[in-house]
Amino acid sequence: MNMVLSPDAIQTLAVIVFCFGLLVFSRYPADAILVGGVGLLTLLDIITAEEALIGMSNEGMATVAMLFVVARGLAQTGVVGWVSTNLLGRPKSTEVAQLRLMLPVAAMSTVLNNTPVVAMMVPAVSDWAKRLNLNVSQLMIPLSYAAIVGGTCTLVGSSTNLVINGMLMEGHPEVGLSMFDLAWVGIPCVVVVIIFTLVFSRWLLPHRGEKESQVFGDARQYIVEMEVEVNSPLVGKSIEDAGLRQLPGMYLIEIDRADQLITAVSPNEILVGGDHLIFAGDVRSVVDLKNIHGLKIAEKQVFKLSSGAHARCLVEVVVSRGFPQLGKSIRDMRFRNVYGAAIIAVARDGERIKTKIGDIFPKPGDTFLLETHDRFVSQQRYSKNFLLVSEIENSQPVRHEQRNIAAAIMVLMVISVALGLLTMFKAAIVAAGLMIVTRCITVQDARQSVNWQVVLVIAASIGLGGAMEKTGAALVIANIMINATAQSPTGTLIGLFVLTAGFSAMISNLAAAVLIFPIAVAASQQLGVDVVPFAVTVMIAASACFATPIGYQTNLMVYGPGNYRFADFLKIGLPLTLLVGITTILIVPLVWAF
Structure with missing residues (x-):
């Protein structure tokens, strides 16, 4: 197999490294950097215009856009306020607040798609942080991480798990995973993520955002x-x-x-x-007061x-x-x-x-x-x-009389996806449409609710990932790393985890898992051992998207509301990815022997 990078692959990697450097060390907006990277690859004739724009027709990107409409509908009808008051409570410290947030979110994400869970919780957490005078930047990343790691506990917790299990059963029908098999490694990972966040987030997460220490005597009091x-x-x-x-x-x-x-x-x-x-x-507080049911x-x-x-x-x-x-x-x-x-x-x-x-x-x-x-x-x-x-921005009255309707739309959306009646994209479109038809949100507010920065980041990330696949850069790097550890099953597991998590940080986690899985199968055959531990490692690693905001769409959904910078994810995400990797490598061989 060809292990040499082509000129196009080298140029693609150079553009991606340059983009990552700008994301980490500059304050240019992420959407401008990534769209610029895709534009540069187009000018270099590495990808065509159609390939550059393929992200704009991606189902995941469109799903997130629709969920912004659903989330605004939930906020404008008071569902968000009810959730922030009744589910999250009134904790006395940031650490207790993080625990009160992460436990239910991780639990919900074990059986529900984590995207709608985060879509519902983002505005609720913003409202909650404002009411309790907490730093929203100390809460949004924990929200996303809890949703991500909760999805590793069951087969339906993440679409990646379902896809990889489907690929596994195509070649090995007798070794397919059942609903809760992943809980052996998923639950310990949830514990590790929550404990690490509670202990180290005060130093590793920024203290910025919506925390306000209001002083009586404002000029507009x-x-x-x-x-x-x-x-x-x-x-x-x-x-x-x-x-x-x-x-x-x-x-x-x-x-x-x-x-x-x-x-x-x-x-x-x-x-x-x-x-x-x-x-x-002050005036913003008057708006909040006026919207209390x-x-x-x-x-x-x-x-x-x-x-x-x-x-x-x-x-x-x-x-x-x-x-x-x-x-x-x-x-x-x-x-x-x-x-x-x-x-x-x-x-x-x-x-x-x-x-x-x-x-x-x-x-x-x-x-x-x-x-x-x-x-x-x-x-x-x-x-x-x-x-x-x-x-005054966003000062329209909350439509409390529509609250039960909006809540019912959200519940029906989640149930229809959980039961497999609709895809996440179709369910999100139906829910957004119902929000407008039932007057939970106006058409104008629906237009304004979409965070176009997040949408562009997702679309551009898909374009960059496609360039890595097209030029063969991803496959060459994968084979080099796997061959370096091929003589040891445990070493191969480590290589698989590092490789999958690394690619998940640059392209979508599903694309990374699909790309690496065939190499994992080949490695297991070469070593003459069971393929299941390799498949499980790929599943967990693909979901260990903690280090960058572009690897997982829930990270992108909290990027703006948390007032984060790219480096904020690296600071807390890298050590967390390492800990989840160690946990996975220690547990997988004990549950699924080689």
């Missing part, structure tokens, strides 16, 4: 009054249990209950229907707005000296009638305005937080009455 609805699920809960105690950037000042004013509110205070809760906080803005003018609730958004305006209503109180200025908007909060030079909103007399420079229709910004952008008009 609003006072907002919320009302506990009579039939609210919050009624009968304490402030602590309702999740209103430690809202990031938000402080509960007092409760107005009938004729009683409760100041210095205790976390054990029980909420009653009709309570008016007065909060101080069971709370509504106490300002009655909001409910007189002509536009439907789901066509509204929050807008900030700064009052100019030409504002015609100066000298009048907010109650007397008939703001809703004139502008079609309701003032729900006022900020003034960082002061805490203790007066009720209706009694405030506006001054030039005051900032109003408005609930209004989505056309307000375009209509008032150049008005002389306001110095600034700015819509």
Whole structure:
């Protein structure tokens, strides 16, 4: 067999090494680097335009794109908030939070495709981290790793396991694996991954992201009054249990209950229907507060707005000296009638305005937080009455009444895949379509929900992997490494693991496994030993995609939300891959003897 790299193979490897160098040592975005690499291979005539673009028609890439729509639908209907509050709880430390996250995710991924599990959990974890003031960058990689390693425990946990088992049974029908055979090595790997993450993540994972240490006295500090609805699920809960105690950037000042004013509110205070809760906080926290199920803005003018609730958004305006209503109180200025908007909060030079909103007399420079229709910004952008008009991003109301529908769509999607009724791609398309048809998400929000950076990274990675296969670079490297250890079964297992994990870091894990499996079979025949331990090693190694974000699509799904850089995966992923490799090499020969 030819062991010499062709000129095209050498150029392909040089481009890939160059791309990896840029990913690790530069701050250029991953999609720009990888798309540039594919473009360079096209210019060198190593791959054709069709081969360069093949990733754009890849089923896995399209599946991820559809799952972004499903995830946004879950977020906008309150399913995500429910999951983050009820499933993940309120841990007191990052380590406990990681454990509370990784255990259920790993368990779900043993029987469910890990892609929808991560799609559902990414927005829930973002919300959870924000509520508990945790570093989201300490949670997103553990989420992906738990999903990946959970899939190694059963035959259906990963599509790679199913494909390799199918290839194994084609040549050796008598030695196919059963559903839980992989648990012998998968469960110890889960334990290793969770323990390693809990112990070392504080040093190996970055401390960046959405953790905010809010200081009272923000220049845009609003006072907002919320009302506990009579039939609210919050009624009968304490402030602590309702999740209103430690809202990031938000402080509960007092409760107005009938004729009683409760100041210095205790976390054990029980909420009653009709309570008016007065909060101080920044604008993003007002948005979060407004989306809590069971709370509504106490300002009655909001409910007189002509536009439907789901066509509204929050807008900030700064009052100019030409504002015609100066000298009048907010109650007397008939703001809703004139502008079609309701003032729900006022900020003034960082002061805490203790007066009720209706009694405030506006001054030039005051900032109003408005609930209004989505056309307000375009209509008032150049008005002389306001110095600034700015819509608050993602401030549309949560569609709590659609929550059960969205949850049912998600459950049906997962069940249809688990039972083999639909492929993951078909199920994701149906789920995304149902989210739109049932009005869990608008068409415009569905368009905006797709993270095109992740989509381009997946597509470009597929193009690079195809170049390695086409030029023969992958096969030459594989044979060199296998032949170097061919005289020892254990040495061959080590070589197989290193080779498969290495290729999985550069091309898709499924492509790496399919590429290496025939070489594993040839090595077992040459050594005259059973092929099963070699096949199992390839399965586990293909899923040990911890060291790069491009090797496994769940890593790509957490890349943006976790605010990660390429090197962050290398730092924690390389030692973790080594530990999973050692665990695999130690256990596989004990369970499946040579």
